[in-house]
């Protein structure tokens with residue numbers, strides 16, 4: 001009975017089932033015609049197709065980035081299908097019109113789409129593959145002038161808002177994956193909270209990839225007008241698949257003067273099997289721009305995906321603006337994550353806080369990559385970064401790549417980092433009190449992540465904690 | 478039937494033999510003291526009984542409550558009523574003492590087919606337990622053992638014992654780090670928790686503790702074996718004459734009478 005930490009057992013991915021639904025899927029391949037066809041299928045306004053085409057042409061001239069600390073085989077972009085919609089009657093008038101198969105899927109996922117979330121006061125914009133199929137509490141939100149709908153609907157009903165803000169934070173030329181997304185994005189969510197309005201409920205979206213070999217290109221745009229407040233929750237699950245699936249989402253947050261946007265993610269996409277086969281490639285661009293006195297706060301719990309490449313960032317444009325990034329990233333088996341944030345201090349007295357908790361188990365590899373940039377006019381800028389890694393077992397890895405550039409000598413930038421190993425003695429202590437190995441690990445890890453969990457809305461925090469347990473299940477004996 | 482029966486127990490750590498044939502029988506309602514020089518294997522015995530995987534059992538048997546104890550994983554031993562108050566309690570940063578205690582309490586309840594308790598019920602339950610070890614409720618909101626003083630850690634162990642109400646409690650040098658007042662409080666707690674159907678093994682270096690927790694039997698562990706056993710007066714004799722007295726003489730009959 002020597003060290004038990006290395007004993008691995010495994011549990012099949014809980015959400016690894018496939019829904020039997022007819023999909024309207026485009027043939028594989030990407031060209032200007034495909035881009036036009038996507039736009040046409042969605043009856044988009046003219047400016048949109050032009051924007052997509054510009055993005056596509058730009059993308060052709062770009063190279064896939066290989067600086068992240070992850071490895072994977074070449075992606076054949078021509079072998080991917082860029083559009084897949086569940087075949088249902090459109091448009092959907094009410095939840096009752098939603099394909100019952102879909103509703104069953106949500107039930108299996110434990111997503112209380114209609115009743116429970118309603119009771120809990122959460123409006124849900126559920127995304128199945130690429131097209132939104134159900135939206136609740138629209139009327140309640142409409143009373144406050146809040147727009148919460150699918151991206152497609154926003155393009156039809158509020159094209160002026162989309163045109164004004166789309167690409168204002170993440171331009172289509174930003175990076176390879178953002179350009180690809182800009183060209184082919186299928187759907188996503190759109191939120192607009194008017195001046196001075198505090199959104200009375202947490203807005204919540206669930207994503208799920210279903211069709212085989214279909215790239216998923218979500219686009220989310222959230223605008224909080226002056227003095228507005230909104231908290232947005234994003235949660236993802238995906239069924240088990242044997243081939244890798246590319247996911248390249250873009251999220252743009254616009255916080256105007258004095259506005260606050262809180263964006264929370266729990267990401268639990270299929271991570272691949274123990275050998276590292278299958279699993280989602282999660283290459284995401286998330287960025288917010290904060291005007292004067294505005295605040296943008298990212299909280300993420302990343303437990304899924306084979307590869308995660310993601311840096312939710314804040315451009316602290318206005319004076320006194322605040323940026324926050326709270327992150328838990330867990331990798332097990334052969335998962336790889338390269339995640340972190342960028343805080344770009346442009347305005348005076350701007351403040352940013354970064355708390356990153358990386359947990360590596362199995363043969364997982366976890367990298368924190370962060371950039372804190374203080375521009376010359378950002379007098380009085382402050383950053384505090386705390387970056388902690390926890391190792392479970394001996395075959396996993398933790399890496400940190402902090403980049404700090406300070407162009408104003410009144411700035412105060414603090415960076416703290418630590419690496420710890422989950423101790424056999426801690427696990428034994430908890431077992432001696434009657435807890436199982438899984439409970440013990442989940443408790444120790446939750447304790448480690450406490451500072452991040454407390455940033456999540458309550459029910460989300462519990463979900464996240466449970467997910468951590470599931471993800472690390474089998475990483476100790 | 479004895480609560481626990483240890484027969485010719487051998488155990489190694491890092492391939493070094495530490496326990497070299499322990500025989501010890503404890504009946505319900507008894508308190509046994511285990512004494513012995515540093516490094517003689519007292520903590521090893523405690524850890525082996527609790528199922529620490531760092532120690533390898535290489536021979537012998539342990540029957541607990543009619544079951545083969547060595548075949549059970551540590552959490553099941555705990556659920557069946559084995560409790561170890563650690564010589565060096567472990568810190569769990571970020572996990573509140575209250576949350577931890579309730580999780581442990583619920584696991585033990587579940588194992589007995591009882592309902593889990595919610596945080597409110599548990600808070601009521603804890604009031605009396607805190608009083609038992611004279612601990613402030615604020616300790617419940619702190620991370621498990623983190624930043625606790627040596628004495629607070631030991632008190633926290635006894636608090637856990639009070640919550641889990643074990644059938645066999647093994648206290649490994651619980652007195653170390655305690656001031657005189659705390660010693661009395663802890664000993665009082667242990668005495669109050671004594672019932673006809675449970676038993677306690679007290680590992681200690683000091684006769685002093687045994688003035689408060691009066692043992693039915695005292696065993697002297699030397700070099701991985703029980704070299705001498707006797708009644709509570711043996712502790713006084715040891716204090717007087719030192720361990721040399723035991724090691725130089727021929728080993729007397731091992732195990733409790």
Ligand SMILES: Nc1ncnc2c1ncn2[C@@H]1O[C@H](COP(=O)(O)OP(=O)(O)OP(=O)(O)O)[C@@H](O)[C@H]1O
Pocket residue numbers: 490491493495513514515516517518519520521522531564
């Ligand atoms: N993990 C380990 N690796 C190597 N040796 C160990 C380990 N744990 C214990 N030992 C050794 O086993 C022997 C017995 O240790 P143990 O802790 O059981 O003694 P003890 O009787 O409790 O002593 P003390 O009175 O000092 O607490 C010691 O020589 C100790 O160094």
Ligand SMILES: [Mg+2]
Pocket residue numbers: 519520521564649650
């Ligand atoms: Mg000891």
